[in-house]
Amino acid sequence: MPTNTAITPPTATLTNTPDLPQLPELGLSELQALMTSWQQPKFRAKQVLDWRNKGVLNPDEMKNISAELREKLKTELLCEPLSLIRRECSSDGTRKYVFGLKRGRFTGKMVESVFIPEEKRGTVCISSQVGCVLDCPFCYTGTQGFEANLTPGEIVAQILAIKADLHREPVSGELHSDITHIVYMGMGEPLANEESVHRSIGLLMHEEGLNISRRRITLSTSGLVPQITRLGEVQPVNLAISLHAATDSLRDELVPINRKYPLAELRQCLNVYPLAKQRHITLEYVLLDGVNDRPEDLQALSRFVNPERERVNLIQFNPYPGSPYRGTPKDNMREFAQSLISKGIRATVRRSRGQDIMAACGQLKADTSRTEK
Template sequence: AMGCTFCHTAKQGYKRNLTAGEITEQVIETQRGMPDPDRLTNIVLMGMGEPLKNYDAVITAINNLTDQNTISFSHRKITLSTSGIVPNIVRLGKDSPVNLAISLNAGDDETRDRIMPINRKYNLKSLIGACRAFPLPNRKMITFEYILIRGVNDSPADAVKVARLLRGIRAKINLIPMNPGPDPAMCAPSWDEMVRFQDILAENQYTVIIRKSKGQDILAACGQLSGRHLT
């Protein structure tokens, strides 16, 4: 857990890293449990924890999953999401042709420092620099995830900052309404406010999607994942 203030996972603290075998087996077991295994079309390394803080195991798992002797999954169908471990973003670009997603959530250092402690170590200048250097063959894009939090990062001025920050990067932006989490004061803006934010980014020629929240009823939506027990 990286201590992000909007994420319930961060409140349970660090227990241990998954092994490469455990990461690989999650995918294989999921595929085995599906009526039609071919319906497993994408793998996303994100959720509970920071993949680039467990770099060697994650790279080994990716190699396992793309090996023709296992499930022979395409690198193009695997996305790794990070809060911004800059040195390992650089390593990833050299080691594996998977898709990159960045948990951005702010267009300025002051706001990002407040909600994402990792920004105090790797600020936006270094993060965006690593993104600009990340290899993007063909029409590949970097996905930027942006949790919209009322009164924190959801104003028109915030949208303009994001548009300026990402200028020149082949970027797709996912806007994610804040799900109920550890701080009841942190909530999603209204639909109209989210659309206004989206429109500003779209006017700046970005591909922008407002993501539909799923899993809130079982506390499994974005930012809500947290285990009661470690088994």
């Protein structure tokens, strides 16, 4: 099994870099324009793009371009917006990556990403912010507070870095070692970093980029209603809602953005979100013992769900240091799911992955005090 790896202490590699254009966020036409301005043949842009799409961001590793162009790339672009600080490997094959930013005053701030391999798919869970603008009390990321929005290049660079790592050291056994699906479910509220997230989705889907199907990209949001509407108009990827309660009084406590966009507004928004054929919206619901798993909570959730357009994904609460909550026992989770199913609602219990390395749902938080494993 791959081992946990401490790459380097951040202070050794995360030097303050000027705010240069970032290679992971450039398209072919933009690279061609750069080549022209650098008096390089246009076809060099496609060569650089091909390396980038393989996860190779260090110009010194781009063997079919000239030494002169490699130096130009290193001085005029921020080719590697992230530095891999640490990789941790779970007993179930899940990998967690800790990356350090290399951008101006944000140099040294850290984000976490997760690769979740299964037999027939490999999913990358990416972050959109350092910390989070929301403070949901059951989520470890929320205890970090908000520190920075990621750029489109920093969002895409997470995927490229993981792609390169998997090429160097594939997942062992029968688990998938290729990236087939992307979920915006890491650190941060994606729709609070709307412009960067929209741009990153476009880069992921573009045929000259990673060429990932819209059907294989999922964005999870706590319920920013105007932004959900715009997402449906601009980048209608798969949508997941961090619901966690189906009454305003309880959701105001668990998901504080509900105070601004209450359930009635969210319900109206979800009813018109564009869905491709045989697609549905996922309502994510972390079950907290004695908090949102009572009979009255079940009834409220049953009333909220639109069974024709939505399914419920029940999530085990993953503990973190200092948390005041306990997870609902697994037998009770299964009973909760069966009760929903009996009411004609599609419901599943999510299998928790990477819990032993704090990589499971709600456990991501960049710990800057740990640079070695």
